[in-house]
Amino acid sequence: MAVRKLAPEDIQPDSFTFSSENMTFVAQQIAKYPQGRQASAVIPLLWRAQEQAGGWLPRKAIEKVAELLDMPQIRVMEVATFYTMFNLEPVGKYFIQLCGTTPCALRGAGDIRQVLERRVGEQNHVTEDGIFSWLEVECLGACCNAPMVQINDDYYEDLTTENFEKLLDDLAAGRPVKKGSQVGRRSSEPQGGPQTLTDPALFDGSQIGAWRKRFEEEATSAAAVQEAAAATTSAPSTPKPGKPEAGRVVETEKADTPAKRVKEGEAPVPPTERREASDKSKATAVDARTENKAEPAPHSDKSYVATPSKPEAGRPTADAPADKNNKS
Numbered sequence: 001m002a003v004r005k006l007a008p009e010d011i012q013p014d015s016f017t018f019s020s021e022n023m024t025f026v027a028q029q030i031a032k033y034p035q036g037r038q039a040s041a042v043i044p045l046l047w048r049a050q051e052q053a054g055g056w057l058p059r060k061a062i063e064k065v066a067e068l069l070d071m072p073q074i075r076v077m078e079v080a081t082f083y084t085m086f087n088l089e090p091v092g093k094y095f096i097q098l099c100g101t102t103p104c105a106l107r108g109a110g111d112i113r114q115v116l117e118r119r120v121g122e123q124n125h126v127t128e129d130g131i132f133s134w135l136e137v138e139c140l141g142a143c144c145n146a147p148m149v150q151i152n153d154d155y156y157e158d159l160t161t162e163n164f165e166k167l168l169d170d171l172a173a174g175r176p177v178k179k180g181s182q183v184g185r186r187s188s189e190p191q192g193g194p195q196t197l198t199d200p201a202l203f204d205g206s207q208i209g210a211w212r213k214r215f216e217e218e219a220t221s222a223a224a225v226q227e228a229a230a231a232t233t234s235a236p237s238t239p240k241p242g243k244p245e246a247g248r249v250v251e252t253e254k255a256d257t258p259a260k261r262v263k264e265g266e267a268p269v270p271p272t273e274r275r276e277a278s279d280k281s282k283a284t285a286v287d288a289r290t291e292n293k294a295e296p297a298p299h300s301d302k303s304y305v306a307t308p309s310k311p312e313a314g315r316p317t318a319d320a321p322a323d324k325n326n327k328s
């Protein structure tokens with residue numbers, strides 16, 4: 001975006017005063033806001049000043065708006081230089097804003113730009129006859145009809161180099177011109193008229209029964225296909241046996257018990273050997289280092305040592321028999 005600054009001093013007018021008609025407008029705008037909030041009317045007042053000054057805002061017009069709204073001049077200057085809707089330099093009788101954003105660029109805005117550069121000159125330059133000036137701007141919201149330009153307050157869309165050259169010729173000659181689409185389409189409807197939903201039967205109700213019948217036929221044939229597929233699919237001749245653990249509790253012997261060892265054919269230990277085994281005087285000395293490395297005996301997580309009852313648990317114990325008569 002170009003630097004936005006006020007026009008050179010040599011083209012600035014010496015004064016600016018709103019016309020009586022525009023002063024009425026100014027009073028109406030200020031009256032819309034509570035006392036002390038009249039600064040809210042700054043944009044409509046600047047816009048009306050621009051219209052009266054011929055399409056741009058001289059320094060004196062900005063100062064006049066500040067005076068009428070009791071605002072510091074710099075605050076009004078900030079608004080005028082921020083919004084691109086305000087022109088800070090003179091423009092032509094026909095001020096052309098060319099949209100250069102992507103949709104318009106893809107549809108030929110570059111060609112329109114070349115026409116402007118050839119016929120009008122650089123941006124922000126007014127032709128010698130004062131008829132034209134132009135500026136490239138961002139999307140103007142008519143992308144469906146790209147490429148397009150805004151000339152003063154009106155849009156001209158669906159431009160080609162040919163119809164745009166003719167448009168400039170007609171404006172320069174003072175001939176009437178057609179606003180909007182230059183190829184004859186209305187709003188943003190498809191070029192050449194409607195392209196879809198053109199069958200009148202869609203709207204007279206005659207198609208509804210036909211569609212329902214077709215849905216029913218399709219549903220019936222689909223069901224028949226499924227039935228035939230099910231009939232041809234035979235069950236397996238040798239069903240797979242169910243897994244033992246499939247939903248049943250299976251008993252397995254996992255503990256290494258004397259009864260299990262006898263069952264497996266191992267001879268039971270004779271009582272004499274059992275007694276000798278428990279005699280510590282006949283026990284074989286085992287190195288403590290190797291004893292610790294011995295295979296741990298099978299054990300259960302359950303503890304078979306009875307947990308003594310707590311006297312305070314409300315039950316009598318061997319150490320503290322309950323004394324029903326002693327309530328102290």
Ligand code: FES
Nearest residue numbers: 099104139142143
């Ligand atoms: S991109 Fe040109 S009008 Fe939106």
